[in-house]
Amino acid sequence: MIGLLYRFIVSLSKGLGIWVFKIFSWWISTGYFFFLPVRVALSMRFYRALFPGRSPWYHLRCAWRQYHNFTTVYMDRFLLQYTGDISVTREGWEHLHAALDRGTGGILLMSHMGSWEIAAHLLKLKGFRLLLYLGEKHREQIEKTQKKSLEDLGVRIIAVSPEGGSPFDIVEGVQFLREGGFVSLTGDRLWSEGQRSVAVKFLGHRVDLPEAPHIFALLSGAPLFMFFVSRTGDRAYHVRVSEPQYVRAAARQDRKKAIEDSAQAYANMLENEARRRPEEWYHFEPFLGPKLGDGEIVSETES
Numbered sequence: 001m002i003g004l005l006y007r008f009i010v011s012l013s014k015g016l017g018i019w020v021f022k023i024f025s026w027w028i029s030t031g032y033f034f035f036l037p038v039r040v041a042l043s044m045r046f047y048r049a050l051f052p053g054r055s056p057w058y059h060l061r062c063a064w065r066q067y068h069n070f071t072t073v074y075m076d077r078f079l080l081q082y083t084g085d086i087s088v089t090r091e092g093w094e095h096l097h098a099a100l101d102r103g104t105g106g107i108l109l110m111s112h113m114g115s116w117e118i119a120a121h122l123l124k125l126k127g128f129r130l131l132l133y134l135g136e137k138h139r140e141q142i143e144k145t146q147k148k149s150l151e152d153l154g155v156r157i158i159a160v161s162p163e164g165g166s167p168f169d170i171v172e173g174v175q176f177l178r179e180g181g182f183v184s185l186t187g188d189r190l191w192s193e194g195q196r197s198v199a200v201k202f203l204g205h206r207v208d209l210p211e212a213p214h215i216f217a218l219l220s221g222a223p224l225f226m227f228f229v230s231r232t233g234d235r236a237y238h239v240r241v242s243e244p245q246y247v248r249a250a251a252r253q254d255r256k257k258a259i260e261d262s263a264q265a266y267a268n269m270l271e272n273e274a275r276r277r278p279e280e281w282y283h284f285e286p287f288l289g290p291k292l293g294d295g296e297i298v299s300e301t302e303s
Contacts, residue, residue, distance in 0.1 A: 021074075043062070043067075044063055046281065049288055049291075050275065073117070076115060077115070088118070091238065091241065092240055092241035093239070093241060095225060095241055100128065105177040105178070105181050105222050106182050106225050107177070107217050109184075111270055112186070113229070113230070114229035114282075116184075128181075129176075129181040131173060132183075132184045133186070134157060134160070135186070174216065174219055177216070177222045183222075187210065187213055188209060188287070189283065196210075196211040198210075200266075202267045202270070203271060207267065214263055226266055226269050227239070227240075230280060231280060
């Protein structure tokens, strides 16, 4: 049903103009905001942690703008796919080209901020061989359309079910890296309860992040890049790529610490990005864990 509605809106917008998409998306966002109070409460909790000194009304306003800004992801997807009318500026792109020239490949650690799909299209159009690991959401018809558009572009996609991926998925990813390709994984969302995770400190809370990207970096020796995409205006985006980071351990017993340090470095960058552009935080699932006391470290809260 959702997929049919999306295709209907796209068809109307192609014939009548992008204003049709904007009107429909505003009403849909408003409906989600008012009829999904549990998810709005999750957003409120996040904004309380991000802006502890602000009023509840400010936190509610942030959540309102978060929901309505999220529709721009779908609108810009439409513009990119059917008109190509998106402008992009880049920062740190030379780091990716250096890895491409060396033939090492790299791990692109993305997040639920901005539009990672814009980034994927841009990478492929610039000649990067790209493999994406995506969570396979059941009954998410729009996501199926999204994945198909990327596959049509030549992006390899491995969809990991909520029950967990196959060990062969990891082998394929490591081989892809060793062939000089770039592997993209989400750094801020677990696909299932049983997925291997690493605990970090984020906004004074414990947060469990996926361990897989950092394991990929450790096993392959490939550089890891923090990859952030922000919307700078109407039909305009900015892509920022960090300097390469390496996950290395001199001995087997050092691996856990190396993975934890890498995950915490990503969490610190993600926190900075959230402060810079809070209304582009498109993480609508439970994220923040228990609050940590002053001076308390994450490892002390682990079971």
